[in-house]
Amino acid sequence: MPATSSRWRSKASARCATMLRDILLRQFPKLVDVPPHTEAIGGAVRDILLGATPLDVDVECDDPLGCASALGKVITLGRGDLTVYRVVVDGRVYDFSRKTDLSRRDFTINAIAVDLTSGDMRDPFDGEQDIGRRVVRMIHARNLEDDPLRMLRAVRLAIRFDFTIDDATATAIRRRSGRIVTVAAERVTYELHAIFSAGKFRRALRLLNEAALDEPLFGYSIDPSRFPSDDLSLAAAYALLVRDPRSFAERWRWSDALQRDVRTLQQLMRDPNLIALYDAGEKLARQLPLRAEMPDFSMKPLLNGTEIATLTKLPPGPQLGAIKRALIEAQLRGSVRTREEAERFVTSSA
Template sequence: MNLPIRRKIPEKIIRLAERVRSERGRALLVGGCVRDLLIGLEPKDWDVEVYGVEPERLRAILDEMFQTVDSVGASFAVYKVDQDLEVSLPRRESKKGRGHRAFVIEGDPSMSVEEATRRRDFTINAILMDPLSGEIIDPFGGRADLEARILRVVSPKTFPEDSLRVLRAAQLAARYQLRIEPETIRLCQAMDLSDLPAERIWGEMEKLLLRAEQPSIGLQYLVELGAAHQLFPEIEALIGCPQDPEWHPEGDVFTHTLLVVDRAREMIADLDRPRQVTLMLAALCHDFGKPSTTVFSEGRWRSPGHDAAGVETTERFLDRLKIFTLDGYNVRAQTLALVREHLRPGEFYKARASISDGAFRRLARRCELELLYRLSKADTLGRNAPWVPRERWFTTEAQDWFIQRARELDVAQKAPPPLLLGRHLIEMGFQPSPLFGQVLREVYEMQLDGRIQNLDEAKEAGRALLIRLQEEARR
């Protein structure tokens, strides 16, 4: 076996394969982990298919070897072992109804490798590897397709049974920079995607946006395969929408969006997953308002108010995908705020001689300025298309100034917390009152403007304001 590949296979899989062999069976790596190994990537998840061992005996072996074994599909013997390993019997599937899950699945340890592998979606996912000998089993030519960077279906007959495969085609093409062959494109274009649940659609979209170095490849295929027309009308609406010729003399808003998404993808490595998702969604959605606002005025195409108009369209897009919070982070609210404010760094820069610290602090209350900086930077760099002469390329001077000032004010991550709280007013001897809310809001506005620097000043301002409001209420 190729030693670099052998070193990447976890020892627990080697031990499992040896144990299965002692039972006169054979354990084979299959699917995405083999694909990734062959192109030099480190698989995140491992799939092992066990041939020649009955389900009851396989379960006994797994229970003996591993502490935790969860049945994913007990009726057809699929077991989740640890977080990164799934063990299953070879199985056959038949479509018995409408919907992504409407399959009857039957495990059969006596199936041949070719018969079991025929149910897979693409040839590059239908390659098997013996973890003990390193033998590659490739009944459908997946390795040649992988080397040629071609995405091809295994079986034109069974491929259309699972509508999710259209989205998988787009995200795999993006992640591995593949060309989808014509017959596969035709099959995808003819498939109805209306049975797909939101969580499955988003699962593939997240892979497209986060795992591909060039998500634009996948977005273009979503259009070509017909998925955008069926599932993402907001994306399809960008096609043909005129772009400001100063930015894109030969492009439209969709072209600009592709460039922006690729630039944003270059900026997410140091972010946690919720913020990665937020930035990529904002990059995709930032110009959703242009189709409804673009007009030809004074000799050029303009999109007045597209930032605000895009919020409503983005809301529909996110709601359809059921994107709300992730790990406690409000992805939906932040994405909408970024779409609404994505022009703000440039506007602040133009008014930099007069823009106040308070304006930065108030903006930080509406969205995360670190993410806004990256979105605005991606938007600017997304104007620098290959067909635009380099001497006309835009720089990120405005964005660099913006984030430097935000960091100096310590508001790049979040707005400053209020110094004065209701409990402080109570500690000062005031009885709880409906006036508290007004006092706290006004004192916080003073704090944002820099007129209040510490808690003592906040208490003094709160005391004076509350006494004045109480006197006014008694008159």
């Protein structure tokens, strides 16, 4: 990745812009025959400048449906001026839309366009230089008002690329942070999931707190210093942050599986005994923050239910189930290690 802005300024030459176009066409070969004045814009251009390999590209042209139809089966997303025509070919995603004013985009690093025929590059807001400076900078505060989700996206971009959010942008976000709750729940959840899946939990909390987005989203001001862990799973991150997972899940449209995992982890955090961890299963239990001791998840009960019933002469029911569970817990603690010890344990427990 680039280390200095001077290196990036040198890329502004026509030769380097043409090289950028050639890289785009290698990554997305279906764009070779697009009509004149068709431009790649946004994330794919940004990612290539960062040295990454994009798997999707936004393309703007005069006839987006015609361009998309020439590539393959079209999926229509959105409506009106915001309609996007998507085509997926060989694992690459091509999104076609009508040309828009670059000044309407969210951040300068996403407002760079490359003509796929001439190779000319448009960068009216110095987005290339901001990539070199490793800065997320808004184009205009009104763009945050047009789509308040962009405030949360600024945090995601800063987390993903290890960028900073420039002061003016951070101030503009703080002043409008309460509007994040007006955005469709699914869109907010997508951004939050991406933020908390990046393995940079404490930095994410700091950025959310500095942007004043924590209180409208989570209902309180988060103190990042309270959370020493960093590389957490998505469920573990939410388990630490969300005070009422049931209502939070309903508000932000979580999946049933995520809600279940978060609630289970919170219960384990309150009562982290070995039998509870064993019941939760290895995959979930190992997501538990700050938990050093783990049960042996490969352990099998030394006696099954039928054998315990024979030894104790108990009928199926709660008492038999309690003895079986007590045996498992004794095995986890290490106080019962052999079949003979297990038999003595259950007969003495009957």
